[in-house]
Amino acid sequence: MKGYFIQIICFSFLLCSCFGTLTQNYELSDSYVRVLFRKWIDRNNRDYPSIEEYQYRMTIFKENYIKILKMNEIFEEDMSFEANKFADMTEEEFQQKILMKSQPPPVHPKSRYIRIPDEIKQQLPDEFDWRTQKAVTPVKDQGSVGTCWAFSTVQNVESQWFLRNNNSMLTNLSVEQVVDCDGMQNPVTSQADCGVYGGWPFLAFQYLIAQGGIANETVYSYCSGLKTPCEPCNAPGYNDSLCGPPIPFCYIKDSCESKLDVTKFVPGLKVVDWKAIEEDEETIAAALMTIGPLSVALNAEMLQFYHKGIFDPRLCNPKNLDHAVLLVGFGIEGKKPYWIVKNSWGVKWGEGGYFRILRGKGVCGINTQVTSAVLE
Numbered sequence: 001m002k003g004y005f006i007q008i009i010c011f012s013f014l015l016c017s018c019f020g021t022l023t024q025n026y027e028l029s030d031s032y033v034r035v036l037f038r039k040w041i042d043r044n045n046r047d048y049p050s051i052e053e054y055q056y057r058m059t060i061f062k063e064n065y066i067k068i069l070k071m072n073e074i075f076e077e078d079m080s081f082e083a084n085k086f087a088d089m090t091e092e093e094f095q096q097k098i099l100m101k102s103q104p105p106p107v108h109p110k111s112r113y114i115r116i117p118d119e120i121k122q123q124l125p126d127e128f129d130w131r132t133q134k135a136v137t138p139v140k141d142q143g144s145v146g147t148c149w150a151f152s153t154v155q156n157v158e159s160q161w162f163l164r165n166n167n168s169m170l171t172n173l174s175v176e177q178v179v180d181c182d183g184m185q186n187p188v189t190s191q192a193d194c195g196v197y198g199g200w201p202f203l204a205f206q207y208l209i210a211q212g213g214i215a216n217e218t219v220y221s222y223c224s225g226l227k228t229p230c231e232p233c234n235a236p237g238y239n240d241s242l243c244g245p246p247i248p249f250c251y252i253k254d255s256c257e258s259k260l261d262v263t264k265f266v267p268g269l270k271v272v273d274w275k276a277i278e279e280d281e282e283t284i285a286a287a288l289m290t291i292g293p294l295s296v297a298l299n300a301e302m303l304q305f306y307h308k309g310i311f312d313p314r315l316c317n318p319k320n321l322d323h324a325v326l327l328v329g330f331g332i333e334g335k336k337p338y339w340i341v342k343n344s345w346g347v348k349w350g351e352g353g354y355f356r357i358l359r360g361k362g363v364c365g366i367n368t369q370v371t372s373a374v375l376e
């Protein structure tokens, strides 16, 4: 809640003071909004349960639409925003449902951090992209729950598996297994994996090590955030005081204890360790090239309506991590270096499911929680 209000204050401040007066008039007539909203509903397949809900969502849509127009004026040359599938959600709902409770980046013991040889850092190319080597699975959609951390983790493992097998066997692995079965926690630092309520990739790697394997997506499919979602019970080890109250209602048949079948794990795939990468972004680029796509986290408050361009919202606290994603490449446009990041909000979001973010300035904390699994 607190973060939300600070964000509102910062955002209003940003609109009013930092960038001078806006030139456009953003009054929209109700009839115009009604037409826009109708088209948006058709595009996004929305169906509201009541007239009241419809009206309420239209009010939110209008506020968001105006906000998007303003942001597009402010950030004109750098990036653009659009009324995407999140346009009927308030910033607060977006934060609570899609993102995770924001937390500062965990610092790991020194021995976790990989040393990258200086030669590699000194000879970085202008561009690099694991997608061109077919090392990245298609973009996924987490739906309306906070499971980004499981996607980030599993997608790192997918790419590691591909690279470990001489660049073959690119396989969609089971995100749902991690969501349902991973109840890892570190009570000393107050970090925990909490299913649809969020988690940390580094803890999820620890879960995969302890579990001894992972099923593929066909065997144990994603269902948590879907339109008719499954209702799994909380993972074994779920900690109420770290994660919040457990899910009020759940089915055993949808849960880890019913679905997990270790005999169906992908043969030979074993996570045996995990590593962290230091915050220096040249080190991260070198690590990306030598290791493969990396799990990263960031403050994603302003990412809700991102459409395209190099994301750099200027006011973005790097200590408030609330979203986990996959770093797959980097490049430079004009004079601006950027990272290429795979998101889990579907292919229609952003640049084909991806976003680019300014590289080298620690934007939104993108460099503060970089980790990777190590496979046997």
Ligand SMILES: *[C@@H]1O[C@H](CO)[C@@H](O)[C@H](O)[C@H]1NC(C)=O
Pocket (backbone or CB within 6 Å): 166
């Ligand atoms: C890896 O792939 C290359 C090129 O396809 C092939 O020449 C090589 O024998 C493969 N190595 C292994 C260990 O499979």
Ligand SMILES: *[C@@H]1O[C@H](CO)[C@@H](O)[C@H](O)[C@H]1NC(C)=O
Pocket (backbone or CB within 6 Å): 137, 138, 139, 140, 171, 172
């Ligand atoms: C992997 O997942 C994507 C997105 O869900 C899907 O389009 C694709 O067909 C899957 N690939 C395989 C080999 O199952």
Ligand SMILES: *[C@@H]1O[C@H](CO)[C@@H](O)[C@H](O)[C@H]1NC(C)=O
Pocket (backbone or CB within 6 Å): 186, 187, 188, 190, 239, 240, 241, 242
């Ligand atoms: C849950 O977390 C709390 C707070 O960090 C800790 O004191 C407690 O031991 C944990 N409970 C379990 C069952 O691990």
Ligand SMILES: *[C@@H]1O[C@H](CO)[C@@H](O)[C@H](O)[C@H]1NC(C)=O
Pocket (backbone or CB within 6 Å): 171, 216, 217, 218, 219, 264, 265, 266
């Ligand atoms: C998924 O795993 C099952 C069981 O091990 C296997 O039969 C199937 O071929 C695998 N599918 C893919 C797409 O890897």
